[in-house]
Amino acid sequence: MPTRRQFLQSASLLAAAPNPSLDPTLRIWDNQPAADWNAAYPIGNGRLGAMIFGAPAEELLQLNDDTLYSSAPGVDDLPLDITPDFDEVVRLLRSRHYAEAGTLISRKWCGRSWPCYQPLGDLRLNFGHAAAPGSYMRELLLDDALCRTAYVHEGVTCTREFFASVPANVIVIRLSASKPGALSFKASFSSVHPTAGAGLSGGSEISLRGQAPGFALRRTLEWVEQRKEQWKYPEIFHPGGSRKPNAKPVLYGDEIGGRGLFFHARLTVHSHNGSLKVEGGAIHLTAAIEAVLLVSAATSYQGADPAERSGKQIAAASATAWRALFGSHTAEHRKLMGRVSLSLGKSGAASYAPTPERIRQFHTGDDPALAALYLQYARYLMLAGSRPGTQPLNLQGIWNPHVIPPWASAYTVNINTEMNYWPVMAANLAECHEPLIRMIAELAERGSETATKMYHRRGWVLHHNTTLWRGAQPVDNDAMPSFWPLGGAWLCQNLWEHYRFTGDKAFLARVWPLMKGAAEFLSDWLIDDGHGRLVTAAGNSPENTFIYTDPEGNRRTAGITMGPTSDLAICRDLFRNSIEASVILGVDAAFRAELESKLPRLLPYQTGARGQLQEWPEDFAEREPSHRHVSHLYPLHPGREFHPRTTPALCEAARRTLELRGDGGAGWARAWKINLWARLLDGEHAYALLKNLFVPATAKNGGVLPNLFCSHPPFQIDGNFGGAAGVIEMLVQSHMDEIHLLPALPSAWPSGAVKGIRARGGFELDMAWAGGRLTSARIVSHAGGLCRLRYRQRVEALPTRPGQSLSLAKFIA
Numbered sequence: 001m002p003t004r005r006q007f008l009q010s011a012s013l014l015a016a017a018p019n020p021s022l023d024p025t026l027r028i029w030d031n032q033p034a035a036d037w038n039a040a041y042p043i044g045n046g047r048l049g050a051m052i053f054g055a056p057a058e059e060l061l062q063l064n065d066d067t068l069y070s071s072a073p074g075v076d077d078l079p080l081d082i083t084p085d086f087d088e089v090v091r092l093l094r095s096r097h098y099a100e101a102g103t104l105i106s107r108k109w110c111g112r113s114w115p116c117y118q119p120l121g122d123l124r125l126n127f128g129h130a131a132a133p134g135s136y137m138r139e140l141l142l143d144d145a146l147c148r149t150a151y152v153h154e155g156v157t158c159t160r161e162f163f164a165s166v167p168a169n170v171i172v173i174r175l176s177a178s179k180p181g182a183l184s185f186k187a188s189f190s191s192v193h194p195t196a197g198a199g200l201s202g203g204s205e206i207s208l209r210g211q212a213p214g215f216a217l218r219r220t221l222e223w224v225e226q227r228k229e230q231w232k233y234p235e236i237f238h239p240g241g242s243r244k245p246n247a248k249p250v251l252y253g254d255e256i257g258g259r260g261l262f263f264h265a266r267l268t269v270h271s272h273n274g275s276l277k278v279e280g281g282a283i284h285l286t287a288a289i290e291a292v293l294l295v296s297a298a299t300s301y302q303g304a305d306p307a308e309r310s311g312k313q314i315a316a317a318s319a320t321a322w323r324a325l326f327g328s329h330t331a332e333h334r335k336l337m338g339r340v341s342l343s344l345g346k347s348g349a350a351s352y353a354p355t356p357e358r359i360r361q362f363h364t365g366d367d368p369a370l371a372a373l374y375l376q377y378a379r380y381l382m383l384a385g386s387r388p389g390t391q392p393l394n395l396q397g398i399w400n401p402h403v404i405p406p407w408a409s410a411y412t413v414n415i416n417t418e419m420n421y422w423p424v425m426a427a428n429l430a431e432c433h434e435p436l437i438r439m440i441a442e443l444a445e446r447g448s449e450t451a452t453k454m455y456h457r458r459g460w461v462l463h464h465n466t467t468l469w470r471g472a473q474p475v476d477n478d479a480m481p482s483f484w485p486l487g488g489a490w491l492c493q494n495l496w497e498h499y500r501f502t503g504d505k506a507f508l509a510r511v512w513p514l515m516k517g518a519a520e521f522l523s524d525w526l527i528d529d530g531h532g533r534l535v536t537a538a539g540n541s542p543e544n545t546f547i548y549t550d551p552e553g554n555r556r557t558a559g560i561t562m563g564p565t566s567d568l569a570i571c572r573d574l575f576r577n578s579i580e581a582s583v584i585l586g587v588d589a590a591f592r593a594e595l596e597s598k599l600p601r602l603l604p605y606q607t608g609a610r611g612q613l614q615e616w617p618e619d620f621a622e623r624e625p626s627h628r629h630v631s632h633l634y635p636l637h638p639g640r641e642f643h644p645r646t647t648p649a650l651c652e653a654a655r656r657t658l659e660l661r662g663d664g665g666a667g668w669a670r671a672w673k674i675n676l677w678a679r680l681l682d683g684e685h686a687y688a689l690l691k692n693l694f695v696p697a698t699a700k701n702g703g704v705l706p707n708l709f710c711s712h713p714p715f716q717i718d719g720n721f722g723g724a725a726g727v728i729e730m731l732v733q734s735h736m737d738e739i740h741l742l743p744a745l746p747s748a749w750p751s752g753a754v755k756g757i758r759a760r761g762g763f764e765l766d767m768a769w770a771g772g773r774l775t776s777a778r779i780v781s782h783a784g785g786l787c788r789l790r791y792r793q794r795v796e797a798l799p800t801r802p803g804q805s806l807s808l809a810k811f812i813a
Contacts, residue, residue, distance in 0.1 A: 023143075024347050024352055024358075024367075024369040025341075025343065025369050025372035026141065026142045026143045026373070026376055027139055027140070027373075028041065028142070028355045028377065028708055029137065029138065029354055029355060030137075030138055030356060030706070031136055031137055032136060033053060033054040033056065033136070033138065033149075034052075034055070034138075037051060038706060038711075039356075039705065039706035039707050040060075040707060041138070041140040041147045042140075042399050042707070043140075043145065043147050043162055043164040043171070044164050044397075044399070045164040045387065046166065046383075046384070046386060046388075046398075047066050047387070047389075047391075047398075048063070048169075048295075048296075048297055049063070049066070049164070049384070049385065049398035050062065050063050050123075050164065050171055050295075051401070052147050052149075052162050054138040054149040056129060056131040056151055057126070057128060057129060058125065058128075059149075059160060060122060060125075061122065061123040061124075061125075061173075061295070062119065062122055062399075063123060063171075063295070064117075064119055064120055064399055065297050065298065066385075066398045067261070067299045067302075067391060068117070068119075068120055068261055068263055068301075069117055069212065069261065069410075069467055069469070070115045070116045070118060070213045070216035070250075070260070071115035071215065071216070071467075071469060072259050072261075072469070075259070076112055076469065076473075077111070077471065077473055079453075080109060080110075080111060080453075080454045080473055080474075081453070081454055082454060082455055083456060085104055085108050085109070086537070088104065089101050089105060089537075089538055090538070090562070093560070093562045094530060095551060096550060096551055098548060098556070098558035098559075098561060099550070099557070101558075102479040102480060102559055102560040103479075105560060106477075106478045109454075109474060109479070110475065110477065110478075110482045111232070111474050111475055112475065112476050113217050113218050113408075113475060114218075114410055114465050114471060114475045115216065115408065115410070115467045115469060115471075116218065116403065116405055116408040116409060116410070117394055117396070117400050117405060117408065117409035117410055117468075118213070118216075118400070119191070119192055119193075119400055119402065119403070120208075120299075121190060121191035121192075121208050121265055122189070123188075123189055123265075123267060123295060124189075125185050125186070125187050126185060126186040126187075127158075127184070127185045128184075129153045131158075132151070132152040136150075136151040137149070137150050137151070138150075140380075140707075142379075143334065143338065144163075144330050144333065144334070145163055145329070145330070145337070145380065145383065146161060146162070146163050147162040147163070148160065148161050148162070155179075156177050156179045157178040158182075158183075159174075159176045159177075160173065160174070161173065161174040161175075163326070163329050164384065165325060165328070167329060168313075168317045168328065168329070169316075169317070170295060170296045170313055170314060170317040171295040171296075172293070172294060172317070172325055173292070173294075174291070176289065176290040177289055177290070180273070180289045181287040181289065182289065183290060183291065184274070184285060184286040184288070186283070186284050186285075187267055187284075187285075187293065188206070188282040188283075189206060189207070189208035189265060190208075191208060192403055193211070193212060195210040195253055196208055196210030196263075197209060197210065198282075201266055201268075203278075204269045204276055205266055205268040205314070206266070206267050206281060206282065206283055207264065207266045207267075208265040208266075209262070209306075210262070211260045211261070211262050211263070212260050212261045212262075212263065212299075213250045213251060213256070214252065214255075214257070214258070214259025214260035215236070215250065215251040215255075215259070216251075216403060217236075217250070217404075218249075218404055218408055219476065221236065221243065221248075221249070224237075225241070228241070229476065232476070235256060236251070249404065250403060250404070261299050261300050262299065262300040263298070263300070264299075264307040264309075264310045265295065265296065265297040265310060266295070266296045266310045266311065267283065267294070268293070268314055269283050269293050270292045270294070270318070271285055271288045271290070271291040273287075273288050273290075274287045274288025275287055275288075276288075294317045294318060296310040296311075296313035296314040296317070298310045298313070301468070336383055336431070337376075337379060337383060339756040340376075340427060340428050340754070340757060341753075341755045341756065342372040342375055342727075343372060343752050343753045343754075344368035344371055345369075345750065345751050345752055346751075347368070348365075348366045348367065350365035351367045351368075351369040351370070355708060356696075356706040358370055359695070359696055359704055359706070360696055362691065362695075363691060363694075363695070368752075370694060371694075371749075372727075374694075374720070374724060375423075375427070375724045375727045377708050377720065378423055378427070378720045378723070378724030379427050379429060379724070381393075382427070382432045382721070383429065383432065384397075384398075385397040385717075386420075386424075386432040386433075386434075386436070387432065387435070389434075390435050391435055391439070391468065392417065392421075392439050393420045393421075393436075393717060393721075394409055394410055394417070395407055395409050395410060395412055395416055395417075395716050395718065396715060396716065396717055397420075397717040406714050406715075406716075410465060410467040410468075411439075411466045411467065412464060413462060413463075413465065413487040413491060414484055414487065414542040415542065415631065415668075415672070415718070416718040417491070418493070418494065418638070419671070419718040419719075419721055419722040420717065420718050420721050421433060421436050421494055422638060422675070422722060422724075422725035423724045423725040423728060424721075425501040425502075426501070426728045426732075426734075426757060426759070427757070427758075428756050428758050428764070430502065433494070436491075437494065437511070439470070440488075440491050440492070440494065440495065441511075443460070443466060443470050443472060443488065443491070444488070444513075444517055444518075445460075445470075446460075446470045446471065446472045447460030447461050447521075448460040449472070450462075450473055451521050455485075455524075455525070457524035457525065458521060458523075459517040459521030459523075459524070460517040460518060460521060461485045461488055461521045462485070462491065463482065463483065463484055463485055463487055464481055464482060464542070465482075466487070472488075479540065479560050480543065480544075480558075480560055481543040481559070483538065483540065484539055484540055484542060485525065486539065486567055486571075488518040488521070489518045489570050489571065489574045490570050491518075492514060492515050492518045492519075492577070493638060495508075495511040495514060495515055496577040497760075498511075499511075499581070500760040501758055501759075501760050501762070503761065503762040505584065505585070508581055512581055512582075512585055512587065512588075515574070515578050515581060516588060516591060518574060519574050519575060519591075519595060520591070522571050522575075523575075525537055526571070526598060526602075529563060529603060532601070533601060533602065534601045534602050534603065535563025535603050535617065536562065536568065537562060538560055538561075538562060539560065539562075539563075539567045540560055540564060541564040541566050541615045541616060541632055542631045543627070544559065544615065544622060544623075544627045544629055545557050545559040545622070545623040545624070546558060546561075546615070546616055546620035546622060547620060547621045547623055548620055561618075562617065563617050564615065564616050565605065565606075565613065565617075566615075566631035566634050568603055569631075569639060569641065570639075571602060572599065572635070572639075572641060573634070573635070573639045575598070575599050578592075579592050579595050579596060579599075603617060605650055605653075606619075607649075610656065611653060612653055612656045612657040613632055613633065613653040613656075614632070615631075615632045625660060625661070626662045626664060626665065627665075628665040628666045630658070630661060630672065630673070630676065633658070636679050636680070637672075637678075637679045637729075642654055642679075643679070643736055644681055645736075646736075654676070655680055655682075658673060658677065658680075661673075663689055664692065664702075665702065666712045666713075666719075667697065667702035667703055667710040667711045667713070667716065668702075668716055668718040669702070670689050670693040670702060670723075671710065671719040671722030671723040671726060672722055673689045674693065674722070674723060674729070675725055675726045675729050677689060677744070678726055678730045678733070679735075680744075681743055683730055683743075683744035683745050683746040684746050686744050686746065687730070687746035687748050689726070690723070690727070693723050697710075697711035697713055698713065699713060708720075710723065729743075730743070730744040730745060730746065731743075731745065731757070732754075732757055732759060732767075734759035734761065734763075735760065737761075738790050739759045739760075739761070739779070739789050739790065741765075741777060742769060742791065743790075750769075750770070750771055750772050751769060751771065752768070752769055753766075753767070753768035753769070754766070754767060761785060762781060762783025762785070763781055763787060764779070764780040765778070765779055765780075766778045767808075773812075774791060774812040775812075776812075777791075777808035778806065778807050779798075779808060780803075780804070781801065781802060781804045782803070784802040784804070785800060786798070786800070787806070789808065789811060794812075796811055
């Protein structure tokens with residue numbers, strides 16, 4: 001183990017820090033500290049996350065661990081059973097009593113509020129000084145996964161560097177001053193959790209230990225009482241419905257019988273000069289020139305001892321010199337981050353402005369690099385938030401400061417979780433898919449219990465939300481949106497897409513039981529609509545409602561019908577993918593025949609009076625015509641059923657739907673529409689949506705925040721990944737069993753180059769273009785097989801061998 005002096009001397013031997021990247025596609029920066037959380041910069045290693053604010057007087061790192069949630073396994077499940085009321089719900093829907101059916105489902109088939117992802121704590125570094133005017137800069141370097149702050153104070157250059165190391169499993173901070181003896185600070189922990197307390201761990205180390213809430217309710221108590229749902233929350237209500245003495249939305253420790261995950265964080269400081277002392281739960285360093293700080297954290301998830309885990313992490317990291325810590329971090333990160341490069345034309349002065357200014361000026365400036373930066377930022381966030389062995393990215397990735405966060409900061413699977421992973425394969429980060437794939441397997445286990453006990457059907461089911469505890473029941477709220485048993489089916493598209501990109505039959509065999517189980521449930525959930533067509537028995541078009549006239553002549557609003565279009569689109573997609581997987585693997589012929597017999601009986605797509613694709617079995621008017629969800633366009637994207645060449649009439653109906661919905665909406669909704677317009681091969685409209693995404697977000701309107709996070713509002717990370725996927729869809733598409741080059745290139749990108757993009761079939765693509773036409777293209781085949789290519793009016797199929805690199809110069813000439 002190196003001595004403390006050796007540890008810091010190795011830092012001095014390294015260049016003070018990598019030169020600031022001037023590539024505007026790989027750098028986010030500002031000339032002032034973060035005014036709030038939405039301007040802070042994120043770092044992460046998949047498990048640990050931190051938001052870095054950069055104030056000269058006091059640095060703040062808001063910390064998260066991806067396994068820190070409220071509640072505990074299984075405690076949120078209720079004894080739900082659809083059987084006693086199933087026939088009545090179907091009768092009501094068939095007789096057009098949609099609102100009454102929704103009310104019955106809300107009362108009998110919905111569960112309780114879902115657990116909340118929790119913040120861990122804050123690390124504060126108090127310097128007690130200010131930056132000289134005009135000297136301040138902070139940046140996030142995506143190619144190195146390094147956050148840096150630099151400024152001048154009284155003639156001394158003060159530098160801070162931060163990274164979250166995957167190899168070392170800790171957060172590393174380096175503080176330095178350009179003048180000996182000019183570095184002094186106080187480091188301390190705090191937490192929003194009242195159970196937390198800071199303490200000493202000996203030597204130059206302090207710790208933070210605490211317990212997350214065992215109960216965190218997203219609703220007010222009055223909301224629960226008005227709905228007469230007190231029986232769902234025995235933690236705060238007596239059996240008769242009255243409040244318990246301790247009734248409140250958040251309960252800790254003894255208030256909830258000891259329930260709740262424990263957490264433990266540690267900070268150690270290495271400095272061979274200056275004076276270091278630990279007192280009052282804080283570390284004080286004075287008159288130094290540089291220091292290296294290591295932060296570790298862990299939780300008691302799955303029975304772990306968080307203090308033991310955090311201790312081992314920080315001990316191992318402390319035994320490694322700075323040079324090695326930084327070197328292993330950058331080498332590991334660059335190996336993945338460096339796979340893809342993207343240029344969308346020559347960058348002008350606007351591309352080098354501070355990032356918030358680039359966002360404000362995008363509509364009027366010349367900054368094609370901002371779209372490339374958005375793609376690379378999504379890749380950075382994927383690497384920071386989703387690594388093998390960690391939890392998947394939730395609604396806020398792994399970054400959340402709230403005890404009761406928006407939508408619980410959990411997994412909303414009626415679009416948002418899936419959108420998080422739309423670009424993962426094409427953006428050449430297949431390794432980062434592992435957490436989601438593993439979660440699907442865990443959900444299948446819990447979902448099979450729900451399918452059996454609640455539905456009495458085969459397979460497994462998931463509704464529109466889940467959490468760390470992998471709950472599969474419908475959550476609270478009304479039937480719309482909570483009663484939506486298509487979550488597992490949609491998630492299974494990730495399994496099929498992973499196979500399509502890799503051609504890995506061993507992987508397909510491993511996940512086949514998951515696909516089959518989801519298809520089994522849907523096969524059992526289908527019923528005859530009374531006209532010989534199969535429809536789902538009851539469901540909603542995610543989060544949207546319609547206006548109808550009931551049999552008594554009253555104008556009503558409802559959200560539940562039989563067979564909404566999105567249900568049947570997801571059903572078709574899963575059935576077709578499952579049939580194809582069964583053929584490839586040579587298994588389950590009888591089940592394949594079952595799906596093949598039901599597939600043509602599904603209620604077909606219908607076009608409404610406005611020329612739009614109908615969202616429901618009848619041509620209802622939407623209560624909110626510009627609604628953010630466009631789930632009935634699933635067969636266009638992310639599905640593959642609609643294409644302008646093969647289904648022109650349906651694509652025209654999809655186009656009309658998008659026109660009626662408009663180009664606004666939540667940040668992530670705009671991101672989805674980029675992909676949809678690109679799939680319609682309309683690059684100009686796709687780019688118009690990209691411009692609508694690149695607007696400063698406000699408290700009421702979506703867009704992007706100063707740190708380039710996407711905002712619903714508030715912040716949701718899905719729009720970052722959805723927008724990145726849309727950029728790729730404009731440049732290359734491979735969902736129709738061919739690689740289509742520049743399918744939706746907008747006039748705003750007349751020249752550019754991309755390297756390392758992956759296409760289905762196991763292919764990797766490099767290409768460049770000028771004047772709107774390809775000038776070079778090369779394909780690498782990783783799996784071998786036939787490579788079908790399309791560019792403009794040309795189509796060609798080329799046989800390939802694994803590892804073969806092919807120039808496409810003749811094809812594009």
